[in-house]
Amino acid sequence: MLKEFKEFALKGNIFDLAIGVIIGAAFGKIVSSLVDDIIMPLVGILVGGVDLSKLSIKIGNATLAYGAFLQTVLDFLIISLSIFMVIRFFAKFKRKEELAKEEEVEVLDKKEELLAEIRDLLQGERSRV
Secondary structure (H helix, E strand, C coil), rough: HHHHHHHCCCCCCHHHHHHHHHHHHHHHHHHHHHHHHHHHHHHHHCCCCCCCCCCCCCECCEEHHHHHEEEHHHHHHHHHHHHHHHHHHHHHHHHHHHHHHHHCCCCCCHHHHHHHHHHHHHHHHHCCC
């Protein structure tokens, strides 16, 4: 069992996952700072200085903190959009790499195509003999 665990723990995928988690945590801090320190103050200015997280309604003895809920939903939307934009950027970059690789595929001229056809025909005749 120890040997199996060692093989599992030392696979390349585990290290990639660990690196992804660490980078994700750092990215999460950046996005949280973006939301808390830049976007939400701007939203507060746009809505007349109202702090969404402080909005609430008191019904009897219960207090409904709908502002905190709205703040959480808005944070989620901004974070989701940020992550989407980063993933989209990397996907676009990856597509450019793939297109570059496809363009690198060797293009045969007419003479090479004819020689390849002759070679294939000769190989076909040899296999029938």
